[in-house]
Amino acid sequence: MVELTPKERAFKILKGEKVDRIPATSLAGCGGTVNVEMQEATGIFWPEAHKDPEKMAKLAIASYELTGLECVRVPFDFVEEPEALGCKIKFGEKVDSVPAVVEHVFSSPEELKKPENILELGRIPVVLKAIEILKERVGDFLPISSLALGPFTLAAMLAGEARFLTWVLKKPDYVRAFVDFSTDVIIEYAKAQYKAGSHIVQIGDPTASPDLISPDAFRQFAKPALIEVADNLDGLKLLHICGKAESIVPDMADCGYHGISVEESVNISRIKTLVGNVKILGNINSKRTLLFGKPEEVEAEVKLAIASGVDFVEPGCGFAPRTPTRNIKAMVEATKKFGVKT
Amino acid sequence: MVLPKIKNTDFIFRRYNVELEGPAIPVEETPEVKGALPKEEPYKSLALAVVKGDTDIVLSKVKDALKTIKPLDIIEKGLAKGMDAVGALYASGTYFLPNVMVAADAMMAGIAECEKALGKATEKKGKVVCHVAEGDPHDIGKNLVVMFLRAAGYDVIDLGRDVPIETVVDAVKKEKPMWLTGTALMTTTMSAFPKISEKLKSMGIDIPFGCGGGALSKEWVESFDLGFFGAKAHHAPKLADAILKGMGWKDLRVKYNEVVGEYSTGKGW
Ligand SMILES: [Zn+2]
Numbered sequence: 361m362v363e364l365t366p367k368e369r370a371f372k373i374l375k376g377e378k379v380d381r382i383p384a385t386s387l388a389g390c391g392g393t394v395n396v397e398m399q400e401a402t403g404i405f406w407p408e409a410h411k412d413p414e415k416m417a418k419l420a421i422a423s424y425e426l427t428g429l430e431c432v433r434v435p436f437d438f439v440e441e442p443e444a445l446g447c448k449i450k451f452g453e454k455v456d457s458v459p460a461v462v463e464h465v466f467s468s469p470e471e472l473k474k475p476e477n478i479l480e481l482g483r484i485p486v487v488l489k490a491i492e493i494l495k496e497r498v499g500d501f502l503p504i505s506s507l508a509l510g511p512f513t514l515a516a517m518l519a520g521e522a523r524f525l526t527w528v529l530k531k532p533d534y535v536r537a538f539v540d541f542s543t544d545v546i547i548e549y550a551k552a553q554y555k556a557g558s559h560i561v562q563i564g565d566p567t568a569s570p571d572l573i574s575p576d577a578f579r580q581f582a583k584p585a586l587i588e589v590a591d592n593l594d595g596l597k598l599l600h601i602c603g604k605a606e607s608i609v610p611d612m613a614d615c616g617y618h619g620i621s622v623e624e625s626v627n628i629s630r631i632k633t634l635v636g637n638v639k640i641l642g643n644i645n646s647k648r649t650l651l652f653g654k655p656e657e658v659e660a661e662v663k664l665a666i667a668s669g670v671d672f673v674e675p676g677c678g679f680a681p682r683t684p685t686r687n688i689k690a691m692v693e694a695t696k697k698f699g700v701k702t
Numbered sequence: 703m704v705l706p707k708i709k710n711t712d713f714i715f716r717r718y719n720v721e722l723e724g725p726a727i728p729v730e731e732t733p734e735v736k737g738a739l740p741k742e743e744p745y746k747s748l749a750l751a752v753v754k755g756d757t758d759i760v761l762s763k764v765k766d767a768l769k770t771i772k773p774l775d776i777i778e779k780g781l782a783k784g785m786d787a788v789g790a791l792y793a794s795g796t797y798f799l800p801n802v803m804v805a806a807d808a809m810m811a812g813i814a815e816c817e818k819a820l821g822k823a824t825e826k827k828g829k830v831v832c833h834v835a836e837g838d839p840h841d842i843g844k845n846l847v848v849m850f851l852r853a854a855g856y857d858v859i860d861l862g863r864d865v866p867i868e869t870v871v872d873a874v875k876k877e878k879p880m881w882l883t884g885t886a887l888m889t890t891t892m893s894a895f896p897k898i899s900e901k902l903k904s905m906g907i908d909i910p911f912g913c914g915g916g917a918l919s920k921e922w923v924e925s926f927d928l929g930f931f932g933a934k935a936h937h938a939p940k941l942a943d944a945i946l947k948g949m950g951w952k953d954l955r956v957k958y959n960e961v962v963g964e965y966s967t968g969k970g971w
Binding site: 450452454456457458460461462521522525526528529530570572573574577647648651652680681682 | 799800803837842864888889922
């Protein structure tokens, strides 16, 4: 039998078909797929690579070439939508600085206005162009995933997280208005990502995690919007929520995504029976094991994740920028060793 | 190529009929609140208004109480007890961040009203300097620490987020706090903490440096002197009380669970 390409393998799994083995990927997560060593090896560095489609695509491909990771993913940060909508972003000057929102823009529903040309604003054109380049260069062989924010997370960034969280109790109508607004933006952006050539759109909604809001609040505010996003996207789609998310896993699985991405605090064997046909991506510890651990520890954790029933071996929340390449390689090699289906 | 579409008709139904679970019992009946709330009025209602995060009720009850009760008693026997209950509810997983934040807002409004009556700021138990690591813009954890400490009667110098190492060291030199806290959510920013510890040591300053936040673990924080790991924001008042009584960073590392009265693995991640 001809060996499957990483792209075929990922597609088949998400569609519920049988495959030869479990892949090692990082299709979802707040952290990206690029570390500092990859920047040094290619001579392409952050923050420039966050703003240049050619550099972004090259680094994404390097993450495959230098580790064997079975996918490519862009962007490497988390703030394209808030930036396009006017939030002030700090990019940082170091090769391991992750761009973050430092000033928020909207304080009431009346101020919310969606620009006509959102796809042309901020770095959204950069990401779309980078996806086009990836499609051209590796799109026949590797699955390309791209990130759009979850509506609750984008809404919180637009209002300022602290203020937004108090609105959950004090001004639920504001929360709904901000989440509705964000939902429209995200659908438009995600559709454009598919059009540019992305195979899989990851919706990352970390602010909807039980680490921050209650499962009740998740069901009231975040879930309906996640369902609306999923309903409007025709391509393959994933939902990532990190933190201690086990209490909302049945809700996550019910939102209409092909797969859910969870971190190490979630017990995979326990949730396996709760998610139906929805695939599980995870849940190697991004910090303790991948960032600070030894290759042997990565291998042991991969073995456990596979035995517990993950469909894709992935970091629980992407790779931190200082994650050693040898640990990413260890994740890939261990997956190939233990992930063969019999 | 035709991509598959997951069809699950039931979430169309669910979208428009989101079930509201609500707590099984009213918050005032929970063991956490019953254990922390004072028995006698008006302290009990004052504390309960804080627990519920209702600023309007807190203000009207404080104004009422000020007619007969000393401002300091209102804070210590009423409002602060409410915040203790909030900490316990947060620890048990009944309360989430939004509840804690609105409760703290209500509490601070009540304290401000008492201080207005007093004509000055209340006497503080001790001084704490709080900051978020350089490069890190995430300040919710630090804000909670600040709120819990202020609610418990501590004077907090809040340096904000993304604070350069030099600024932290200068503030400690100038303010002479009994305790310094640092929080970091991002793994790329935590390296500031051992550098701060080094500089403080080189100046002969030996204060506990409580570090917490998503990026850290107990093991890592204990790899440099002065550092001890803070597991949860609501532990801050009990830690401050212990430091006030003279407990140093070496003891805090060992006696943490005993001091905060809760078990925590210290894993952080
Ligand atoms: Zn995440």
